[in-house]
Amino acid sequence: MKKVFSTGEAAAICKVSQQTIIRCFDSGRLQGFRVPGSRFRRIPRESLIKFMKDNDIPLELLESGKRKVLVVDDDPEIVELMVDVLERDGRFEVRTASSGYDAGVTTQEYRPDLIILDYMLPDVNGSVVCKTIRDNNAFEHMKIIIVSGVVDQDEISSLLEVGADAFMQKPFSIDELVGKISELLSVD
Numbered sequence: 001m002k003k004v005f006s007t008g009e010a011a012a013i014c015k016v017s018q019q020t021i022i023r024c025f026d027s028g029r030l031q032g033f034r035v036p037g038s039r040f041r042r043i044p045r046e047s048l049i050k051f052m053k054d055n056d057i058p059l060e061l062l063e064s065g066k067r068k069v070l071v072v073d074d075d076p077e078i079v080e081l082m083v084d085v086l087e088r089d090g091r092f093e094v095r096t097a098s099s100g101y102d103a104g105v106t107t108q109e110y111r112p113d114l115i116i117l118d119y120m121l122p123d124v125n126g127s128v129v130c131k132t133i134r135d136n137n138a139f140e141h142m143k144i145i146i147v148s149g150v151v152d153q154d155e156i157s158s159l160l161e162v163g164a165d166a167f168m169q170k171p172f173s174i175d176e177l178v179g180k181i182s183e184l185l186s187v188d
Contacts, residue, residue, distance in 0.1 A: 005043045008141030012111035014057050018138050066093040067185050070112035072103040074122050085174050091187050100124035107133060112142060113185055119148030127162050134163030143184040
């Protein structure tokens with residue numbers, strides 16, 4: 001169970017902007033501490049719970065303890081497989097999207113911790129979705145894994161430059177995918 005949260009993580013849990021969390025932190029309405037030698041703020045679990053109760057924010061997101069994963073792929077069989085494996089794992093709550101547009105809408109409302117993003121979507125390629133997410137400060141905590149079967153080394157490099165945290169070549173082992181998710185989200 002997570003004991004300390006970044007402002008981005010607290011914002012995602014409370015479903016508010018990161019700026020709102022920062023303002024509440026800086027005004028003293030949300031207790032926490034700064035990481036020594038940096039400008040980063042951290043919020044202990046107890047402080048976040050108090051803040052959520054004081055502001056009538058439901059505790060269910062915090063209490064589930066599950067990390068939120070968004071699977072973005074237009075292949076229903078791949079989506080079904082990933083959802084099945086991740087939900088059975090027990091550490092993840094999963095939602096899906098089948099296009100870049102759906103991914104944008106779902107990312108905005110769901111605020112996942114990690115996105116598994118197919119490179120070739122029907123309406124846009126994954127690098128556009130990745131760049132759009134990275135251009136929004138409220139999503140800075142999100143991890144992105146791009147998956148594809150048709151990408152060369154130069155394209156992989158450019159995906160990592162626009163903000164992907166990892167790339168996995170299709171077909172891949174589902175155990176390898178779960179391992180990469182666990183590594184990026186630091187879950188045991």
